[in-house]
Amino acid sequence: MTNKNNPASAGQKNKTMPRVFSSLAASFLLSSFSLTNAQTAEEGIPGSYIKIMLIAGIFLTFLAFSFLFYYGMGEEKPEPKIHPFAFLKRFREHLVGAVPIEKENEILLEDDYDGIKELNNKVPPWFNYLFYATIIFGIFYMLNYYVFKTGKLQYQEYKEEVQAADIQKAKLMKSGAFINENTVTRLVDAASLNAGKNIFKTNCVPCHGPDGGGVVGPNLTDDYWIHGGGIKNIFTTIKYGVPAKGMISWQTQLNPKQIQEVASYVMSLHGTHPANPKPPQGEKYTEQ
Ligand code: HEC
Incomplete structure (x- = not known):
């Protein structure tokens, strides 16, 4: 036609x-x-x-x-008016897949349980679609994780994270991130003292003299300390400085490990005899 x-x-x-x-x-x-x-x-x-x-x-x-x-556009005969979202209603009906009440007779089962009857409804399509979706998902999941191994399994991810954390930890340990004025200990090994000596040479000599005898800053070799002797006090003085008196805070220029090294070096100077020692300042310090 x-x-x-x-x-x-x-x-x-x-x-x-x-x-x-x-x-x-x-x-x-x-x-x-x-x-x-x-x-x-x-x-x-x-x-x-x-x-x-x-x-x-x-x-x-x-x-x-x-x-x-x-x-020809603009046909004279107007199209029958369909609600613009009618397809949504149809889609919903399709997903639910229920038999309309008028037709329920057709799917009514013979059984009768004391007057309670049963409808032979099909599994709702939305439920089946969900099931198919899980199958498709499963295929991609398997391909991704087990066949092409483009994704990492949890155990692998865990191992990598632990590895990364170990590297991070080693780095932090090296920079002495866990060393502070409460936890610091005196180092006595040659390598650390040597490192401390180098730090002292490059940073501290102008004010404390090449042998720690004191210039602007006090003598670091005697028994007398303005801010207390011992590794914890010395570490604190170097870390935070005494800005009002001309001793710089070193925590932005030296990491905690380096401060520990130079503080240990300073302690190793005790009892040495500098060329031009400054007279003692502060109070005599005895280690508890
Ligand atoms: C710009 C000069 C200057 C530099 C550089 C300097 N200091 Fe000092 N330092 C001082 C002065 C001044 C004092 C005394 C502060 C006071 O009188 O309270 C001092 C005090 C100290 C004290 C405490 C002494 C005490 O009797 O309690 C220590 C320890 C010390 N310095 C270590 C260092 C170390 C280690 C460095 C290098 C990393 C350094 N200083 C670099 C000027 C300096």
């Missing part, structure tokens, strides 16, 4: 093809544009592919317009 013989359906039928084509064209054009953007971003997709998409899009746009013109 041609459209002319059936004008009632003409309005509906004629526009289906142009619509299909125009939406196809739109998606082709859109995806080719977004691909062009993606390409400039990371040069991932070959240019010829985008060109084909563009040409296909333009061609389909052309086709859509010819269809529209050929069948």
Whole structure:
């Protein structure tokens, strides 16, 4: 039956093809544009592919317009009014898949349990779809974790995190992040004292003299301390300084480990005989 013989359906039928084509064209054009953007971003997709998409899009746009013109836009007969969201209702009905009450007779089972009867409803489609989705998910999951091993299993992830934490910990230990004025201990090994000596040479000599005898700063070799002797007090003085009296705070320039080393070195100077010792300052300190 041609459209002319059936004008009632003409309005509906004629526009289906142009619509299909125009939406196809739109998606082709859109995806080719977004691909062009993606390409400039990371040069991932070959240019010829985008060109084909563009040409296909333009061609389909052309086709859509010819269809529209050929069948004539603006048919006199208006299309029957369908609610714009009617498809949502149909979709919902499909997902639930229930048999309408009028037709329940057809699926009523023979059994009768003291007047309680049973309907032979099918499993609701939404439930089946969920099931299919888990199967599809499972396939991708298996491929990802067990076949191509593109994903990491929990145990692997755990191992890597522990490894990273160990590296981090070693780094922190080396910088002495856990050393502070409460936990510091005096180092006596040659390597640490040597490191302390070098730190002293580069930073402390101008004010304390090359042998710790004192210049602007006090003599560090005698029994007398302004801020207390012993590793904890010395560490504290070096770390926080005495800015008002001209002793700098070193905590921004030396890490805790380095402060520990130089403090230990300072302690090793005790009892040595500097060339030009400054007279004692502060109070005599005796280790508890
Ligand atoms: C700019 C000069 C200057 C520099 C550099 C300097 N100090 Fe001092 N230091 C001082 C002065 C001044 C004092 C005395 C502070 C006071 O009178 O309270 C002092 C005090 C100290 C004390 C405490 C002495 C006491 O009797 O309690 C120690 C320990 C010390 N310095 C260690 C160092 C170390 C280690 C360095 C290098 C990392 C250093 N200082 C670098 C000027 C300096």
